[in-house]
Amino acid sequence: MVTFPAPSHLTARERARRTARGGASRSVPAPLLVPALIAVGFLVLPLAGLLIRAPWSRLGAALSGSDATQALVLSLWTASASTAISLVIGVPLAWVLARSSFPGQRLLRALVTLPLVLPPVVGGVALLLAFGRTGFLGRYLDSWFGLTIPFTPIAVVMAETFVAMPFLIITVEGALRSADQGFEEAAATLGAKRMTVFRRVTVPLIAPSLGAGAVLCWARALGEFGATITFAGSFPGQTETMPIAVYYALETDPDAAIALSLVLLFVSVVVLVSLRDRWLRRGPVP
Amino acid sequence: MLTVSLTAASGQVVGVIGPNGAGKSTLLSAVAGLTPVSAGRIRLAGQVLDDASTGAFVQTAGRPVGFVFQNYRLFPHLTVADNVAFSPRARGMGRQAAQSAAGHWLGRLGLTDLADRKPAQLSGGQAQRVALARALAGQPALLLLDEPLSALDAGTRLDVQAELKRHLAEFAGPCLLVTHDPLEALVLADRLLVLEEGRIVQEGTPAHVARRPGTEYVARLVGLNLYAGHADAATVALRGGGAFVIPDRGQHGDVLVAVRPSAVVVSSQRPVAGSARNAWPARIAGLTLLADRVRLDLDGQPPALVDVTPAAVAELSLAPGTEVWLTVKATDLEVYPHAQRQTS
Numbered sequence: 001m002v003t004f005p006a007p008s009h010l011t012a013r014e015r016a017r018r019t020a021r022g023g024a025s026r027s028v029p030a031p032l033l034v035p036a037l038i039a040v041g042f043l044v045l046p047l048a049g050l051l052i053r054a055p056w057s058r059l060g061a062a063l064s065g066s067d068a069t070q071a072l073v074l075s076l077w078t079a080s081a082s083t084a085i086s087l088v089i090g091v092p093l094a095w096v097l098a099r100s101s102f103p104g105q106r107l108l109r110a111l112v113t114l115p116l117v118l119p120p121v122v123g124g125v126a127l128l129l130a131f132g133r134t135g136f137l138g139r140y141l142d143s144w145f146g147l148t149i150p151f152t153p154i155a156v157v158m159a160e161t162f163v164a165m166p167f168l169i170i171t172v173e174g175a176l177r178s179a180d181q182g183f184e185e186a187a188a189t190l191g192a193k194r195m196t197v198f199r200r201v202t203v204p205l206i207a208p209s210l211g212a213g214a215v216l217c218w219a220r221a222l223g224e225f226g227a228t229i230t231f232a233g234s235f236p237g238q239t240e241t242m243p244i245a246v247y248y249a250l251e252t253d254p255d256a257a258i259a260l261s262l263v264l265l266f267v268s269v270v271v272l273v274s275l276r277d278r279w280l281r282r283g284p285v286p
Numbered sequence: 287m288l289t290v291s292l293t294a295a296s297g298q299v300v301g302v303i304g305p306n307g308a309g310k311s312t313l314l315s316a317v318a319g320l321t322p323v324s325a326g327r328i329r330l331a332g333q334v335l336d337d338a339s340t341g342a343f344v345q346t347a348g349r350p351v352g353f354v355f356q357n358y359r360l361f362p363h364l365t366v367a368d369n370v371a372f373s374p375r376a377r378g379m380g381r382q383a384a385q386s387a388a389g390h391w392l393g394r395l396g397l398t399d400l401a402d403r404k405p406a407q408l409s410g411g412q413a414q415r416v417a418l419a420r421a422l423a424g425q426p427a428l429l430l431l432d433e434p435l436s437a438l439d440a441g442t443r444l445d446v447q448a449e450l451k452r453h454l455a456e457f458a459g460p461c462l463l464v465t466h467d468p469l470e471a472l473v474l475a476d477r478l479l480v481l482e483e484g485r486i487v488q489e490g491t492p493a494h495v496a497r498r499p500g501t502e503y504v505a506r507l508v509g510l511n512l513y514a515g516h517a518d519a520a521t522v523a524l525r526g527g528g529a530f531v532i533p534d535r536g537q538h539g540d541v542l543v544a545v546r547p548s549a550v551v552v553s554s555q556r557p558v559a560g561s562a563r564n565a566w567p568a569r570i571a572g573l574t575l576l577a578d579r580v581r582l583d584l585d586g587q588p589p590a591l592v593d594v595t596p597a598a599v600a601e602l603s604l605a606p607g608t609e610v611w612l613t614v615k616a617t618d619l620e621v622y623p624h625a626q627r628q629t630s
Contacts, residue, residue, distance in 0.1 A: 182357070183361060185320055185359075186355060186359040186361075188320070188346040188347050189318050189320075189346055189349075189353040190420065190424050191377040191424055192376035193347045193376075200376075201361060205363060207363075
């Protein structure tokens, strides 16, 4: 004797969707739904809190305070400089990792991606030990050229490059690995030497991934806090970037802190929207 | 692994045919410099491109070779004109000079109207012509073509084939063309090389190879029945069983016998008192409908492929499993010596 469970209910819309496109039930089972909702709440509520508690009417005034404007300007130009440096030295390294082969390559790749997992403040300490006035490189810069790097805008750029460049390298390396080398072969048969192939074929074909990597790099550089405050300190106008300004402003000028936070939030959203799903799916976009 | 020795003269189109995996693409790769040879030598116009014994190796970019790839590999981010101008520019020409050189080749291949299009906007036949123009614009001394028509649909293929033959005839240097399509090889090539399992098994003019195939593969390609056997003046003992009576030309030794499918007669009963010297029983294993005939696949000693009209199939009630008798005249058998490698 065959028994059936009592039938559940299928709404007309759900029925139409499933008959047209097939596929299993899309509803979420309760044991998965409840934790998922908690996760959503945990991620969204703080951001919502930021938007709700923002002093919208006083925002303009808060942002135009001299500290806030200086932090904004400093952050923008240092992040851009870091990205530019990352492009100039990072793309060749990505090519070396993706296309050449030499002993110790795996170790090099691991080292290059270390800043991705290393606590940023540790990165800052490392930079200080290397380039500080008594650092193993810094002492020569100081004694030969009188050049002091820590606590200058140069230090900010160096700290941001240290943490952000690996993002660019990883993205570009992935794109180069999955690129169709048939085009490069074709270019070679047409008489193009290797740098010509790189310039006219390889780079244009990975341009979307290159762009995505650069945007990621810029966003990461903009948001850097630990390495910057350790290596460059926080002198307003000189080395006080937006994240650092937010940190200090919380005690002295909460409105400015919230305003700057909103700016950073806005930039982050813009970056994510512009990348869409490109950086979640590694490789060149056709 | 590929063991090949070939020479191509100026202006000659050498076709290389063979089953997949025979090494045809490897051959082109080696000549282009994309793969070095493990032993042996490649020379073009007297200059060494690759020599395993001395270690000399000219990089791909330094070889005056034009390559038309099977999937064309047109640069997707460049227009047709920029694609064709790529080689002159890469070899050092200024932008203006390269553009006008490209314009010349676009004109010669009838592509001027497409100059500003991107490869994604081209049809198969157009893309093929652009690939050819791009290879020729580099003024190569040797042209390599990897299955140039295989990416096209059957209709476009015939038109493009005729045009390609014209362009290849106009090209001064040698052409090395690789294909698995026997018709393409027969139409485009001046000389054919058959490559099987990394070795050349037959060499000759397309007509000769088609009439006297040296291997089962070629026979199947050109649609002939091929049998190996041992000849003794007027008879051939076939390796797979059975024997043929052949015209007595005093042949002795290992031979190949080629029979056209249309030269075999199918009868429902054993023929008596006919002029055909060869008759043997067979059973139909399968039927295939071709454009204007039916091809029967028959098991027997020896087995055979036979072409008959659809009307005959109906009249004789031919179906899989039907027992029939096959007859073929001795004078319809093409008998020739079977050597390791045949040259014409």
